[in-house]
Amino acid sequence: MLLLERFSFGVGDRFAHQAKAQLAAFQKLEKDGIHVAPVWNKSNREHTFIGSEPQSVFDAAQAAVRELGWTQHWHIDADHINLKTVDRFMSCSDFFTIDVADSIGKPAAPADVQAFLHRHPELVGVLNIPGVATPFSTSLADVERVAAKYLLAAQDAGNIYRHIAAAKGEDKLIAEVSMDETDLPQTPPELLIILALLADEHVRLQTIAPKFTGRFNKGVDYVGDLVQFEKEFNDDLAVIAHAVRQYGLPANLKLSVHSGSDKFSLYPIIRKALAKTGAGVHIKTAGTSWLEELIGLAEAGGDGLALTKEIYAYALEHVDELCAPYASVIDIDRSHLPSSAAVNTWTGLKLANSLRHIPGHPEFNADMRQLLHVSFKIAAKAGRRYTDLLKANEEIVAKQVTENIYDRHMRPLFIN
Numbered sequence: 001m002l003l004l005e006r007f008s009f010g011v012g013d014r015f016a017h018q019a020k021a022q023l024a025a026f027q028k029l030e031k032d033g034i035h036v037a038p039v040w041n042k043s044n045r046e047h048t049f050i051g052s053e054p055q056s057v058f059d060a061a062q063a064a065v066r067e068l069g070w071t072q073h074w075h076i077d078a079d080h081i082n083l084k085t086v087d088r089f090m091s092c093s094d095f096f097t098i099d100v101a102d103s104i105g106k107p108a109a110p111a112d113v114q115a116f117l118h119r120h121p122e123l124v125g126v127l128n129i130p131g132v133a134t135p136f137s138t139s140l141a142d143v144e145r146v147a148a149k150y151l152l153a154a155q156d157a158g159n160i161y162r163h164i165a166a167a168k169g170e171d172k173l174i175a176e177v178s179m180d181e182t183d184l185p186q187t188p189p190e191l192l193i194i195l196a197l198l199a200d201e202h203v204r205l206q207t208i209a210p211k212f213t214g215r216f217n218k219g220v221d222y223v224g225d226l227v228q229f230e231k232e233f234n235d236d237l238a239v240i241a242h243a244v245r246q247y248g249l250p251a252n253l254k255l256s257v258h259s260g261s262d263k264f265s266l267y268p269i270i271r272k273a274l275a276k277t278g279a280g281v282h283i284k285t286a287g288t289s290w291l292e293e294l295i296g297l298a299e300a301g302g303d304g305l306a307l308t309k310e311i312y313a314y315a316l317e318h319v320d321e322l323c324a325p326y327a328s329v330i331d332i333d334r335s336h337l338p339s340s341a342a343v344n345t346w347t348g349l350k351l352a353n354s355l356r357h358i359p360g361h362p363e364f365n366a367d368m369r370q371l372l373h374v375s376f377k378i379a380a381k382a383g384r385r386y387t388d389l390l391k392a393n394e395e396i397v398a399k400q401v402t403e404n405i406y407d408r409h410m411r412p413l414f415i416n
């Protein structure tokens, strides 16, 4: 079986120019004695917006791996796929994020729900799971309600999983099941039932991405109750360890946090929980290397700065259209967005400082950052003009990309 490492970290490389700079961060961490497997993720939606093919992600990653002499594993994540979109990812991905959020809450066959309840009397009553803060107390009606809500999603996961396994071979794929792109978070007792449902479907998942409590907006920090997140995260770890023993799921099954990038205030909580339990984690980030490209181009000045200002001006004019597909994962206060006339007078340093995510920096602007995060389509439209500038300013851009991943994400997650 192709096994995902204990620690893995997903990066997005929208324009396929930063794989080397991203991999350099993993190499720095390796020198610190911490092995984290790189996973390049790009969703079908991103490919559609940019007009790229999944193979380009594999090619860019492979070139980086060769150039830097990376000898450990690396993976290509077909991010948020379903039965309709998975096929174009089949030949170039080994990690598949099976997204079944759309089936949550849709009715399953009543007989299937009853059969599940008959198979799993152990889910009813007071459940004393080692590591869970307060024992779960569930009635038959509770289990029935949760099973009915998630059964169709689990069956979908089974269908997609078998489709991929038939094409690739079950031992040559890493399966993740994601349920994060939905309205309500999944509680730890619900997670246990979901894992039982997936085990019954024979899905050999190695990671599961629930929706956690709180807001996971793109490119900015967590908004929510940290105490509640900590309790939920630790309970989820305990539930997973229990489900592995109880239902024979893969021993390396771990949580995948679809972070949307930059959840700095969660990193110490996650680090502490992993150290305490010995659990693994997959942290998926959201293509924010594209923002580091803008930051680098702004700092480079000249044509790079000029294009960055143009992209901002265009984004501001098309704010509704750009934000619509991401409405549930951004919170932009438009009164904090400076006019393009104002931004056009800025130095490259000021623009870079506004976008670079250093909490507490007086020039940091989370609203501008979120807007530009969802504006990568504009750079895609600029085509060669944009990518030629990336090549011409490779060094300054790469420095931003590596530092961002290593200093602001990896160190706080895995070191201190």
Ligand SMILES: [Zn+2]
Pocket: 080, 178, 180, 181, 209, 258
């Ligand atoms: Zn996600």
